[in-house]
Amino acid sequence: MNKLNVYYHPSSLEHKGFPGFAERPARLKKLTAIFNEMSLPVIQPNGATEAMLHRAHTPEYVAHVKSIGEKGLIRATAANITSNHVQWYTRVSKGSYKAATDAAGAVCQAVEDTLSGKCNRAFCAVRPPGHHAGPERGEGFCLFNNVAVGALHALESGAQRVAIIDFDRHHGNGTQDIVEKGGGGKILFVSSYQDGCKYNRNDTEGRISPEVLTVPLPENSGFTTVEALFRQQVIPALYEFKPDIILISAGFDMHKSDPLTNLKLESKDYETLTGMIVDAANNLCQGRVVSALEGGYELKALESCVRHHLTALNR
Numbered sequence: 001m002n003k004l005n006v007y008y009h010p011s012s013l014e015h016k017g018f019p020g021f022a023e024r025p026a027r028l029k030k031l032t033a034i035f036n037e038m039s040l041p042v043i044q045p046n047g048a049t050e051a052m053l054h055r056a057h058t059p060e061y062v063a064h065v066k067s068i069g070e071k072g073l074i075r076a077t078a079a080n081i082t083s084n085h086v087q088w089y090t091r092v093s094k095g096s097y098k099a100a101t102d103a104a105g106a107v108c109q110a111v112e113d114t115l116s117g118k119c120n121r122a123f124c125a126v127r128p129p130g131h132h133a134g135p136e137r138g139e140g141f142c143l144f145n146n147v148a149v150g151a152l153h154a155l156e157s158g159a160q161r162v163a164i165i166d167f168d169r170h171h172g173n174g175t176q177d178i179v180e181k182g183g184g185g186k187i188l189f190v191s192s193y194q195d196g197c198k199y200n201r202n203d204t205e206g207r208i209s210p211e212v213l214t215v216p217l218p219e220n221s222g223f224t225t226v227e228a229l230f231r232q233q234v235i236p237a238l239y240e241f242k243p244d245i246i247l248i249s250a251g252f253d254m255h256k257s258d259p260l261t262n263l264k265l266e267s268k269d270y271e272t273l274t275g276m277i278v279d280a281a282n283n284l285c286q287g288r289v290v291s292a293l294e295g296g297y298e299l300k301a302l303e304s305c306v307r308h309h310l311t312a313l314n315r
């Protein structure tokens with residue numbers, strides 16, 4: 001059994017925005033060198049089937065993404081998209097549908113391999129990211145919700161309870177919507193985010209339902225604050241829920257260099273943070289953790305954060 005597998009498909013580089021767009025192919029290009037350097041097995045995943053996508057997204061939405069991708073529209077503005085399925089800011093290019101289905105498929109395959117014991121942990125180096133994509137809507141940089149599709153696939157593959165930890169700087173509003181709509185109480189969603197995040201549309205914060213815990217992080221927090229909130233709120237929620245597998249929406253935009261955020265984490269803090277989740281997984285679910293890339297937009301910081309994240313997953 002491999003301890004840590006990586007799932008990566010070159011199609012992820014064919015999802016394009018426009019020059020200067022923060023969520024860009026270069027984010028992934030450099031990561032492949034780290035996988036080689038750490039001698040991690042890199043698996044090219046199969047794309048998610050429509051049936052897998054339909055567990056999280058409506059057939060109409062999936063078909064819509066496919067059709068606008070075929071038109072090759074780089075920018076989904078109100079002028080050239082006649083439905084409200086995709087936010088104006090969200091980019092859809094010719095390669096996007098394949099990249100997005102391969103991204104969701106990567107998490108499904110990683111979940112299967114982890115549950116069946118082919119590996120103990122997995123990192124999915126994917127784009128487009130997924131956590132803002134809801135049942136019938138693409139938003140932010142996200143088209144299909146890779147982690148939510150993976151969590152629902154885990155339930156289909158024999159897991160009884162799945163926990164999702166989203167430590168991206170932004171709230172995973174799409175994941176929350178899918179979990180509330182289709183999780184059946186078998187998925188716990190925990191999301192930390194910088195306080196005031198525009199994607200958080202909940203009226204309250206904290207334990208807003210049995211299946212959703214939100215953890216706002218005060219602006220300009222360093223790791224001392226973030227670590228304390230994880231120890232006090234996130235990790236205890238995992239122990240209470242007792243998952244069979246833990247999925248991570250791994251956004252690295254809490255880093256102090258990230259252009260989109262005001263949090264102050266150092267790269268090495270992601271090793272500590274990931275290690276806390278790995279320790280819980282070792283105690284609760286035979287170490288099973290599947291992580292999927294979400295945000296992180298400063299290339300040097302992203303590279304170094306992912307290196308620390310993988311080091312903790314590979315322990």
Ligand SMILES: [Zn+2]
Nearest residue numbers: 168169170295
């Ligand atoms: Zn983010």
